[in-house]
Amino acid sequence: MPDLSIDFAGIKSPNPFWLGSAPPTNSGDQIMRAFDEGWGGAVWKTLGNPIVNVSSRLGAVDYSGSKMLGLNNIELITDRPLEVNLREMTEVKKRYPDHAVIASLMVETREEWDELIKRSEDTGCDGLELNFGCPHGMCERGMGSAVGQEPRVLEELVHWVMETASIPVIVKLTPNIGDITEPGLAACKAGADAISLINTVQSLIGVDLDLLVPLPRVADGSTHGGYCGPAVKPIALRMVGVLARDPRINIPLSGIGGISDWRDAAEFIALGAGSVQVATAVMHHGFRIVRDMIDGLDNYLAEKKMKSVNELVGKAVPGFKEWGELDLNYHVVAEIDDNSCIGCQLCVVACHDGAHQCIHQPGVAAVPGHVAPMAEIAATRASRSAAEPYRVPWVDETECVGCNLCSLVCPVDGCITMAERRRYPEKETWNERVASGGAEIPGGIKDLPPRS
Amino acid sequence: MTGGMSNKYQLPRVRLENDLVAKYPAYDAGEALSEAARCLYCYDAPCTVACPTSIDIPEFIRRIATENVVGAADTILTANLLGASCARVCPVEVLCEGSCVYTGWGRKPIEIGRLQRYATDNGAGDVSFDKQPPTGFSVGLVGAGPASLACAGRLALLGHGAVIYEKSDIPGGLNATGIAPYKMQAPGAIEEAEFVESLGVSIETGVAIGEDITPEELLEKHDAIFLGVGLGGDSSLEVRGGDADGVIGAVEWIRGLKTGDTMSVHHVKSAAVIGGGNTALDAARELAQLGVEEVRLLYRRTVDRMPGYSHELAGARRDSVIVVTDTLVEEVVVEDGKAVALKLVRADNGQPTGENTGILPVDLVVVATGQARMRDLIESFPSVEVDGKGHIVTDPASGVTGNRLIFAGGDACNGGKEVVNAVDEGQRAARAIHELLIPGKQKESA
Numbered sequence: 001m002p003d004l005s006i007d008f009a010g011i012k013s014p015n016p017f018w019l020g021s022a023p024p025t026n027s028g029d030q031i032m033r034a035f036d037e038g039w040g041g042a043v044w045k046t047l048g049n050p051i052v053n054v055s056s057r058l059g060a061v062d063y064s065g066s067k068m069l070g071l072n073n074i075e076l077i078t079d080r081p082l083e084v085n086l087r088e089m090t091e092v093k094k095r096y097p098d099h100a101v102i103a104s105l106m107v108e109t110r111e112e113w114d115e116l117i118k119r120s121e122d123t124g125c126d127g128l129e130l131n132f133g134c135p136h137g138m139c140e141r142g143m144g145s146a147v148g149q150e151p152r153v154l155e156e157l158v159h160w161v162m163e164t165a166s167i168p169v170i171v172k173l174t175p176n177i178g179d180i181t182e183p184g185l186a187a188c189k190a191g192a193d194a195i196s197l198i199n200t201v202q203s204l205i206g207v208d209l210d211l212l213v214p215l216p217r218v219a220d221g222s223t224h225g226g227y228c229g230p231a232v233k234p235i236a237l238r239m240v241g242v243l244a245r246d247p248r249i250n251i252p253l254s255g256i257g258g259i260s261d262w263r264d265a266a267e268f269i270a271l272g273a274g275s276v277q278v279a280t281a282v283m284h285h286g287f288r289i290v291r292d293m294i295d296g297l298d299n300y301l302a303e304k305k306m307k308s309v310n311e312l313v314g315k316a317v318p319g320f321k322e323w324g325e326l327d328l329n330y331h332v333v334a335e336i337d338d339n340s341c342i343g344c345q346l347c348v349v350a351c352h353d354g355a356h357q358c359i360h361q362p363g364v365a366a367v368p369g370h371v372a373p374m375a376e377i378a379a380t381r382a383s384r385s386a387a388e389p390y391r392v393p394w395v396d397e398t399e400c401v402g403c404n405l406c407s408l409v410c411p412v413d414g415c416i417t418m419a420e421r422r423r424y425p426e427k428e429t430w431n432e433r434v435a436s437g438g439a440e441i442p443g444g445i446k447d448l449p450p451r452s
Numbered sequence: 453m454t455g456g457m458s459n460k461y462q463l464p465r466v467r468l469e470n471d472l473v474a475k476y477p478a479y480d481a482g483e484a485l486s487e488a489a490r491c492l493y494c495y496d497a498p499c500t501v502a503c504p505t506s507i508d509i510p511e512f513i514r515r516i517a518t519e520n521v522v523g524a525a526d527t528i529l530t531a532n533l534l535g536a537s538c539a540r541v542c543p544v545e546v547l548c549e550g551s552c553v554y555t556g557w558g559r560k561p562i563e564i565g566r567l568q569r570y571a572t573d574n575g576a577g578d579v580s581f582d583k584q585p586p587t588g589f590s591v592g593l594v595g596a597g598p599a600s601l602a603c604a605g606r607l608a609l610l611g612h613g614a615v616i617y618e619k620s621d622i623p624g625g626l627n628a629t630g631i632a633p634y635k636m637q638a639p640g641a642i643e644e645a646e647f648v649e650s651l652g653v654s655i656e657t658g659v660a661i662g663e664d665i666t667p668e669e670l671l672e673k674h675d676a677i678f679l680g681v682g683l684g685g686d687s688s689l690e691v692r693g694g695d696a697d698g699v700i701g702a703v704e705w706i707r708g709l710k711t712g713d714t715m716s717v718h719h720v721k722s723a724a725v726i727g728g729g730n731t732a733l734d735a736a737r738e739l740a741q742l743g744v745e746e747v748r749l750l751y752r753r754t755v756d757r758m759p760g761y762s763h764e765l766a767g768a769r770r771d772s773v774i775v776v777t778d779t780l781v782e783e784v785v786v787e788d789g790k791a792v793a794l795k796l797v798r799a800d801n802g803q804p805t806g807e808n809t810g811i812l813p814v815d816l817v818v819v820a821t822g823q824a825r826m827r828d829l830i831e832s833f834p835s836v837e838v839d840g841k842g843h844i845v846t847d848p849a850s851g852v853t854g855n856r857l858i859f860a861g862g863d864a865c866n867g868g869k870e871v872v873n874a875v876d877e878g879q880r881a882a883r884a885i886h887e888l889l890i891p892g893k894q895k896e897s898a
């Protein structure tokens with residue numbers, strides 16, 4: 001059985017699956033139940049000075065009958081007294097010495113930071129996470145993402161913390177920024193032990209079309225909130241990958257954002273995350289999802305003949321490149337498997353209206369300006385089953401740009417595959433072309449005829 | 453289509469059809485949304501091709517999915533004015549759902565009929581129809597079945613006067629009196645006829661053309677005529693004892709079940725239904741579902757020759773109907789004027805072999821061997837012809853008969869298909885009549 005245990009910047013955990021700082025980590029009772037279920041660690045719901053919350057607080061995007069594709073919240077940090085939280089944290093740590101308990105913190109002044117760090121360390125917790133990410137409510141008070149969006153302020157604050165803290169410090173970043181490497185570098189420079197990302201993405205979840213009030217509605221209005229859940233995974237994945245491949249950022253990363261199952265987790269780990277954190281998926285389905293996360297990751301690692309999850313960390317990072325480093329001579333074309341095609345023609349309409357007009361219905365006459373002997377191919381196809389209407393479309397390979405769209409819309413698994421048709425055997429990248437002075441492509445502004 | 457009672461057209465409150473429970477419950481909103489989400493929104497969709505009225509099925513299903521139910525109903529009714537009853541009565545297994553790409557893929561097809569019912573139940577009331585200003589023309593329609601209703605509704609929307617003459621006391625034709633109650637009960641069809649009236653159509657019930665009004669009078673009163681008279685009465689059982697008490701035509705028996713107040717099957721322990729078409733299968737299933745212990749379907753050929761749908765045959769078997777093939781009735785045994793048993797003989801390819809196969813005791817014999825044609829009535833209209841099978845001869849695209857002022861559609865022309873075919877033919881005729889009355893205007897109005 002592969003070894004799932006990790007040592008994340010000095011924080012030991014039986015597996016890489018942690019609960020992110022959010023409602024599932026509101027209380028010691030919840031966290032202990034989560035540990036019993038199999039979670040390796042938990043980042044406590046952010047501690048700070050007491051706040052008030054509003055109701056309602058959550059809103060969601062449902063898609064095609066699936067609930068909570070994306071979740072939005074306008075909740076602030078913990079609304080429970082600090083003393084209660086700290087007491088429970090002590091208790092949890094005492095009962096679960098081998099699990100990772102991390103205190104998430106957010107306060108304003110240096111004195112407050114110093115005090116809260118010491119109080120947190122007194123509980124015996126394993127690490128601290130600095131919440132510089134909350135994009136609503138707290139930032140308007142100069143905390144949360146107000147810090148995360150100002151690399152210099154962030155650096156200074158992390159400095160203060162590092163002077164006081166004696167346990168590992170994780171800096172949690174906001175995605176609501178142009179270049180994620182800036183706060184990432186600032187955290188590194190200030191001596192942080194690790195970075196976690198992402199916090200939620202600023203969002204407005206919707207508008208109640210009857211009342212014409214934004215959602216989630218609080219009496220007569222709403223406010224922007226933070227977006228999370230499956231919808232944000234691609235955003236988070238990119239940001240984790242960008243930090244992972246940056247040689248200047250040499251501290252561990254904890255991946256967060258839209259992780260719902262072992263596959264999501266494995267992707268984050270392969271892109272450089274040493275641990276992963278989950279919030280929305282647990283809010284949706286409960287702590288029990290971790291059972292399959294553990295089992296699935298186990299099976300995957302075994303299948304890939306990896307002895308430990310640490311072998312997977314960063315495995316996909318070398319493949320995460322800049323556009324200019326991609327091989328221009330690699331080329332694929334769509335291929336339809338006649339036997340699995342069900343004739344829905346979704347690929348036809350997608351390619352015609354949304355791509356490059358090269359999938360055709362059988363028997364359809366040639367499109368003007370099209371180069372292939374379409375009518376002939378169509379005729380052979382259509383004649384193959386005179387008995388029943390033959391609806392399998394065909395791909396004009398000479399025109400296919402290999403964009404993938406048809407294979408993405410096709411409802412039948414494996415029906416459309418992208419077949420490799422290299423243009424040239426040797427690899428050539430755009431950067432190489434530029435370097436060799438051959439990057440000019442005809443058909444640009446220079447080649448326009450004179451204006452009349 | 454709530455199945456509520458009409459104020460204008462009276463049906464007995466207690467009808468035997470009430471005892472037959474609906475085949476499917478109506479969808480609630482969540483169910484409709486999730487089923488709609490499963491639809492692939494096919495391009496050049498085969499389900500639409502299979503629909504005789506070419507309803508843009510992916511479009512209306514998408515509208516359900518976006519919670520635009522009124523728009524969904526609009527899409528349906530634009531193509532098929534009787535979309536509400538079609539949603540319930542269409543044999544979707546051999547039409548849209550049978551052609552759904554999921555079916556070919558070996559998966560459960562989209563439940564198009566139920567989605568259509570959801571859309572029409574919940575959205576049709578709010579659809580606003582584009583009604584043309586009055587043209588001053590008037591069209592007379594014979595029979596208030598689906599063919600005439602669809603034709604008249606379209607004509608009214610195009611601005612023409614449309615008067616339907618119906619010999620029975622209730623409108624709807626076989627849609628009211630023939631449809632298996634677990635698909636739709638009589639009030640559903642009547643409610644739909646009232647919806648057609650709300651578009652500006654008038655229906656005069658209790659008026660038989662040929663008796664109360666002559667074809668000549670009709671032609672004088674109206675600028676064009678549409679014949680939607682359907683088929684005639686049940687064929688009778690031409691054997692000794694075939695006219696005894698307890699032997700009844702299937703269409704008549706079903707009409708009693710649906711609209712009568714004296715029907716009961718309490719006394720029936722053993723029933724025989726003679727025939728192998730859909731009417732026979734319906735009658736047999738209805739009897740079985742009403743609790744008749746032994747229901748036999750007696751058919752003169754083999755199962756694979758049965759004209760009824762295989763899904764209905766499978767349903768009949770699920771309902772415990774005993775299917776007896778290669779069998780003919782030689783005689784009805786009568787006691788005190790009442791049928792008590794059937795003398796059966798083996799048939800070969802539908803023809804009697806003379807080999808006796810026994811005596812079957814029965815309390816009820818339902819004869820479903822076809823409906824007569826209304827040759828006399830039809831031929832009393834000048835220049836209107838019927839073919840050898842008794843079907844009105846028309847141009848299929850327009851429904852025009854040998855008389856350029858007279859059009860026809862529905863069972864009377866096609867020999868007995870489905871409600872949706874009658875609707876299609878009625879709507880085609882409406883377009884052709886419009887073209888006749890206002891030449892060159894057909895494109896502007898749709």
Ligand SMILES: Cc1cc2nc3c(=O)[nH]c(=O)nc-3n(C[C@H](O)[C@H](O)[C@H](O)COP(=O)(O)OP(=O)(O)OC[C@H]3O[C@@H](n4cnc5c(N)ncnc54)[C@H](O)[C@@H]3O)c2cc1C
Nearest residue numbers: 595597598599619625626630661681682862863870871874
């Ligand atoms: C038992 C049975 C079950 C069926 N089940 C289904 C089903 O589940 N699904 C389906 O799609 N189809 C079904 N059908 C077929 C469907 O009912 C018919 O195809 C459809 O009703 C035909 O419509 P129509 O308008 O042509 O004729 P009809 O519905 O027969 O209407 C004709 C009307 O004309 C009237 N009429 C006749 N002569 C005169 C006259 N001289 N003066 C005035 N009025 C006159 C009649 O009273 C009648 O109301 C079934 C048919 C039967 C018999």
Ligand SMILES: Cc1cc2nc3c(=O)[nH]c(=O)nc-3n(C[C@H](O)[C@H](O)[C@H](O)COP(=O)(O)O)c2cc1C
Nearest residue numbers: 020021022046073198199228229257258278279280
């Ligand atoms: C209701 C709610 C409250 C949250 N509160 C906090 C918080 O107090 N501190 C914090 O660092 N992140 C908070 N988050 C952000 C999550 O920890 C996490 O970064 C984000 O939800 C993305 O992960 P996910 O897609 O798995 O939910 C909150 C998220 C939600 C949904």
Ligand code: SF4
Nearest residue numbers: 351400401403404406
């Ligand atoms: S890969 Fe893109 S261009 Fe090629 S057939 Fe598919 S949709 Fe069209």
Ligand code: SF4
Nearest residue numbers: 341342344345347410
């Ligand atoms: S999308 Fe797939 S199943 Fe549908 S027609 Fe195209 S190849 Fe066939």
Ligand code: SF4
Nearest residue numbers: 491492494499552553
């Ligand atoms: S064929 Fe089936 S999946 Fe495709 S549009 Fe029609 S109902 Fe939807």
